[in-house]
Amino acid sequence: MKAVTWQGKGTMSVEEVPDPRLSLPDDIVVKVTSTGLCGSDLHLYDPLAPFMEPGDVVGHEPMGVVEEVGPGVTALRPGDRVVVPFTISCGSCWMCSRGLHSQCEATQNHEHGTGASLFGYSRLYGQVPGAQAEYLRVPFGNALPIKVPHGPPDDRFVFLSDVLPTAWQALEYADLDPGDTVLVLGAGPIGDMCVRIARHRGLRVIVADPVAERIDRSTSYGPDVVSLTDEAPALQQVRELTRGRGADAVIDAVGMEAHGSPVAEGMAKVVALLPDRVSEPLVRSAGVDRLAALHFAIDAVRRGGTISVVGVYGGAMDPMPLMELFDKQVHLRMGQANVRRWSDEILELLLQDEDHLGVEGFATHHLPLDDAPRAYRDFRDKRDGMVKVLFRP
Template sequence: MKALTWHGIEDVRISDVPDPKIANPTDAIVRVTSTAICGSDLHLYGVLAPYLEPGDILGHEFMGIVEQVGPEVATLAEGDRVVVPFNISCGRCWMCQRGLFAQCETTQNTDAGKGASLFGYTSLYGAVPGGQAEYVRVPHADFGPIQIPRERPDERLLYLSDILPTAWQAVEYADVNGNDTLAVLGLGPVGQLAVRSALHRGVGRVIGVDLVPDRIELARRHGAEVLDASDTDVVQALRDLTEGRGPDAVIDAVGMEAHGNAVSEKVINATRRLPKPLARGAIEHFGIDRLAALHTAIAAVRRGGTLSISGVYGGMADPMPMMELFDKGLTIRMGQCHVRRWSDELLDIVSADADVLGLEGLATHRAPLADAPDLYRLFQEKRDQCLKVVLRP
């Protein structure tokens, strides 16, 4: 089969690889009909190179048709249409019983000190072949895959795999209501869906912040107030809009890709090019992130407010303003999305007649899987107003 494989820093290729096979009785084989490039995939394209091997299959946002099921999969049958959550969870362990599916103890990567395994996401998270491929082996298919209606187009449903529940969880963690103001830092795909989710849930006021003009305008069109961070003191502007206090909650939907710190940029670029053993040690013990967005969120949120972090961070030596965090009495919630915790509620929303979250119009670029290498670079460089890429194997 054809698959998108990693071969080095900013080097991904379409390769011929062996077709996946049933390995365990709870596996399924899914023929992929749509897969997407996620902002998190850009971390693999560059920063997390030390945890990848040439030939690793990337991608964790995908959906398709069940082609084969293992003997212990009673919940699916051949021909079922499914969306597959990016994190792999068993649904039965101590963590899963508490809705903490991203920490599943059955697929947890204890040797690496990490949570549940993820599709297409490095040796830190199980080195499970990903979904930017024609076919995928889906472990724990007796629990994970979400059965979806046949009459809705793929792009109404595809984002249930990651970015929609990630945005929904970010708003849930922000703990805001109709009387509150929520700021969303970063208006990439997750930030856009966080804006739409917050407004759909009745949050009183939503302010989106970004540097990219087309992303700012898109959030405005969907009902958010907006700030352009390229020519604005974001912290002061947010305070000015909220009687000097700051928003009740701030979502950081940017993560380690934030701009604004030339020193950390140089350190990260140097680290990722070290020999793998040295690079892994540097990341695991001394790694830092670009923290401009996170520090902005901490400074902007009101005293006693909530900081919700959906952007991915990977540093182990990040300098944090602990005095400010403590003095302001902030609540902080973060982490990988527990997709199956929100999937039933979200499936009801996206299956309705009206596309209330504008999912069918989110993708800016649609292309065959063969074009994936070029689109990775386009997405990374934010050219051609690229917001979301959907690929069809």
């Protein structure tokens, strides 16, 4: 089958790889009909390159049709249409039973001290073959896949794999009431979806992003817009919009893609040039993230407010302004999305006739799998108005 593979730092290639096979009784094989390109996939270009190996199949946002089921699978049969969550969870362990599917005890990676395995996401998270491919082996066939009806286009459901539950969890963690104000930092796919969900819930939304095309996508949902060209005026704008207090909650949907720290950016480039045996421990332990967005969130949240971090950070020793966090009595919540914790609730919304969150027009590009190498470059460089890509294998 064809699949997108990692071949080196900054190099993706579409290659012929072996078809997946059933390994355990509750495995299924899915024929992929749509699969997304995520901002997290760009982390494999540089920051997480030391944990990748040439030939690794990438991608983690798929849906498709069940091709084959193992003898232990009773919940699905060939021909069923499913969305596959990016976090691999058993659904029955202590963590899963408490809604912490991203910490699933059946797929935790003890060697690296990380949580549940992810599709297509390096040795840190299990080195499980990914979903930017024609076929995908999916474990836990009775609990992990989300069954959806035939009929509506893939775009109605495919974002259940990652974008929707990640944004949904960010709002749940923000713990807001209708009429409260949430500031969303970053209007990429996750930030944009946060804006849409927040407006659907009756929240007042402020959105900030330096890329005009991304802001334009969000403005149709009615948020206030803050310019990020200069931090001090941006903070002043937030305070003017919130009676001087700051936002009730801030969602950091940027993470380690944030700009604003030349020193950290330079260090990340140096680390990327080192041999894997040297760079791997540095990536794990050193402060290589760019923290401009998180520091902005700390400044912009009101006293007693909440910061919900959904953007991915990688460095383990980045300095945090703990005194300011303590003094402002800030609630700080974060974590990988617990997809199956939220998926049934979100699916109920998606099954309504009205497309409340605009998912059917959410993707900016639909491309064949062969275009993946160019799409990775264009997405990284924010060319051609590319915000969200769906590949059609």
